[in-house]
Amino acid sequence: MSRQPYTAGQYQHLVSRVTPSSRMLVGYVRAFWVGGAICALGQLISAWAETLKLGEVTNPMFTTSVLILIGTTLTGLGVYDRIGKYAGAGSAIPVTGFANSVAAPAIEFQREGAITGVGARLFTLAGPVLAYGIASSVLVGVIYWALRGWLL
Amino acid sequence: MSRAGGQTIVYENPPVIAAHRGVAGRKEGQGPLAEWFDAILEDDLLGQKSWELAESEMVRRCARDTLDAAGLSAGGVDAVLGGDLNNQIIATTFAAKKLGAPFLGLYGACSTFVEALTLGAALISGGDLRNALCCASSHFCTAERQFRFPLELGTQRPPQASWTATACGCALLSGGGHGIQVTSGTLGRVIDLNITDANHMGAAMAPAVFDTLTAHLTDTRQSADDYDLIVTGDLGWIGRDLLLQLCRKAGVDMPADKLVDCGASLYSQAQDPHAGGSGCGCVASVSCSWIMKRIESGELSRVLLSGSGAMLSPTSSQQGQSIPGICYAVSLEGE
Amino acid sequence: METIMPFLKAFVVGGLICCVGQALIMNTKLTNARILVLFVVSGVFLTALGLYKPLVDFAGAGATVPLTGFGYSLAMGAIEGVNRYGLIGAFVGGVTRTAAGITAAVVFGLINALLFKPHMKT
Numbered sequence: 331m332s333r334q335p336y337t338a339g340q341y342q343h344l345v346s347r348v349t350p351s352s353r354m355l356v357g358y359v360r361a362f363w364v365g366g367a368i369c370a371l372g373q374l375i376s377a378w379a380e381t382l383k384l385g386e387v388t389n390p391m392f393t394t395s396v397l398i399l400i401g402t403t404l405t406g407l408g409v410y411d412r413i414g415k416y417a418g419a420g421s422a423i424p425v426t427g428f429a430n431s432v433a434a435p436a437i438e439f440q441r442e443g444a445i446t447g448v449g450a451r452l453f454t455l456a457g458p459v460l461a462y463g464i465a466s467s468v469l470v471g472v473i474y475w476a477l478r479g480w481l482l
Numbered sequence: 483m484s485r486a487g488g489q490t491i492v493y494e495n496p497p498v499i500a501a502h503r504g505v506a507g508r509k510e511g512q513g514p515l516a517e518w519f520d521a522i523l524e525d526d527l528l529g530q531k532s533w534e535l536a537e538s539e540m541v542r543r544c545a546r547d548t549l550d551a552a553g554l555s556a557g558g559v560d561a562v563l564g565g566d567l568n569n570q571i572i573a574t575t576f577a578a579k580k581l582g583a584p585f586l587g588l589y590g591a592c593s594t595f596v597e598a599l600t601l602g603a604a605l606i607s608g609g610d611l612r613n614a615l616c617c618a619s620s621h622f623c624t625a626e627r628q629f630r631f632p633l634e635l636g637t638q639r640p641p642q643a644s645w646t647a648t649a650c651g652c653a654l655l656s657g658g659g660h661g662i663q664v665t666s667g668t669l670g671r672v673i674d675l676n677i678t679d680a681n682h683m684g685a686a687m688a689p690a691v692f693d694t695l696t697a698h699l700t701d702t703r704q705s706a707d708d709y710d711l712i713v714t715g716d717l718g719w720i721g722r723d724l725l726l727q728l729c730r731k732a733g734v735d736m737p738a739d740k741l742v743d744c745g746a747s748l749y750s751q752a753q754d755p756h757a758g759g760s761g762c763g764c765v766a767s768v769s770c771s772w773i774m775k776r777i778e779s780g781e782l783s784r785v786l787l788s789g790s791g792a793m794l795s796p797t798s799s800q801q802g803q804s805i806p807g808i809c810y811a812v813s814l815e816g817e
Numbered sequence: 818m819e820t821i822m823p824f825l826k827a828f829v830v831g832g833l834i835c836c837v838g839q840a841l842i843m844n845t846k847l848t849n850a851r852i853l854v855l856f857v858v859s860g861v862f863l864t865a866l867g868l869y870k871p872l873v874d875f876a877g878a879g880a881t882v883p884l885t886g887f888g889y890s891l892a893m894g895a896i897e898g899v900n901r902y903g904l905i906g907a908f909v910g911g912v913t914r915t916a917a918g919i920t921a922a923v924v925f926g927l928i929n930a931l932l933f934k935p936h937m938k939t
Contacts, residue, residue: 508937526937527937533935622937622938623935623937626938631849632935633935633936633937633938634935634936635849637849638842679846
């Protein structure tokens with residue numbers, strides 16, 4: 331016997347009505363300026379790489395690596411989670427966010443040891459990104475190979 | 483022991499709460515209930531190697547201080563009843579190992595403390611135990627890494643998410659002596675209205691709280707007017723609102739000024755806890771300090787204390803299952 | 818003005834891409850991990866369709882720094898790989914072009930675990 335005054339469907343409707351939504355405009359403004367700033371920083375590092383006479387292929391690699399170093403270091407210092415709370419996707423989508431997703435579990439699971447802790451957990455969040463990113467790039471490569479003759 | 487209605491036990495020999503302690507973490511110790519806690523932790527790691535050991539140490543200290551207040555040694559305790567949110571309730575088990583007393587491990591998520599009171603009171607009332615130490619704890623850092631994300635990950639919490647309290651509460655139930663009486667206890671049924679959002683625990687639990695509260699009032703032929711205060715454990719602001727709406731719709735009289743939620747009282751909005759506090763330690767520490775002290779001072783004489791748990795695990799929520807809720811309630815009466 | 822323009826373009830385009838992610842966070846129940854996967858895979862397929870390269874040429878880091886840019890590098894690498902080595906190049910190119918980023922994340926992540934301790938959120 332149920333005492334519930336609402337069916338599951340009616341209750342879910344009530345829940346969505348009562349639950350406040352995120353403050354939309356503020357969320358977008360923060361994501362925009364923080365995300366934009368990280369990308370502008372990337373542009374700056376890339377300009378710096380040019381003065382170091384890095385080539386067209388090595389320049390982006392250098393830029394990415396420097397951004398990742400910044401991302402992991404800010405994670406270790408406990409700053410990146412605060413930026414993330416403020417900026418949401420603004421700090422999660424840039425490659426520094428990818429670095430954060432690798433470094434955060436590595437720090438958190440130290441106490442479970444070097445192998446099953448740090449080593450395995452390093453990829454808890456980055457693993458899916460690499461798995462599906464690499465797999466889809468192979469798919470694109472294979473399709474390109476198959477269609478190449480016909481395309482050219 | 484006599485049964486009342488379908489779910490309630492009216493204790494024939496009501497045990498008393500001989501001693502109680504509520505301990506809070508640093509953030510909780512800066513909130514509106516700060517002056518009520520018996521101890522506030524200086525450091526969330528408590529000098530331990532891991533968050534899990536820190537939580538265990540918090541339980542051990544809280545239990546030891548409760549026993550000291552009752553003038554009892556661990557050897558004099560007939561049973562320790564309690565649990566926490568960690569897998570296989572390791573925080574409480576490791577603390578019980580150090581205490582050395584007989585142990586009954588319980589898991590009811592955030593309802594664990596009231597579950598322990600309900601069960602402990604029954605065992606004492608029935609004459610099987612002379613006393614029972616009921617405890618429950620939670621720690622923000624252990625819960626966060628087990629149920630959500632590593633602490634260092636930069637994520638945004640939605641407004642309906644709750645903040646797991648770093649806190650512990652212990653109450654020593656005794657078959658004789660002076661103190662607050664535990665006069666009846668209502669067992670909960672597992673209620674699930676198909677809420678799947680693991681962030682929205684208040685919504686998942688509110689129907690279970692409604693079920694147990696109405697069962698208690700029906701079984702004991704009482705209404706909300708018979709209590710000075712009806713305390714819910716960890717629904718948060720949104721969940722409390724939902725409970726009021728459920729009562730209104732069902733025609734159950736539930737005056738909003740009598741309904742106090744531990745999770746909605748533990749933090750101020752300025753501390754940014756979103757929907758409010760949660761975790762086994764929240765209802766345990768808030769009721770062991772704020773509520774019980776007010777009963778002892780005579781400000782309150784009859785209180786219905788309920789604790790509700792969202793019975794999800796990382797596995798069940800990753801597999802897309804909805805979140806079952808459970809709620810237990812005990813009535814506390816001043817001398 | 819000439820010197821500021823690349824930074825301004827990177828800022829605006831990068832910021833807008835992040836806003837797409839923010840819209841997903843606020844309006845859907847997608848978890849962060851799913852959103853990141855979605856961005857990388859979108860980057861791969863947008864590049865394959867020839868839609869992402871013009872954005873990279875226009876905005877530079879504004880298009881390469883977001884995770885869609887990681888997808889862009891993977892797809893460009895796979896295509897270059899096929900041009901150089903044939904079919905096996907599809908398996909070589911993507912990771913080759915992104916090796917620096919992946920390795921940096923792993924190595925700096927490990928060094929982080931050595932240098933820092935977990936701390937309480939404030």
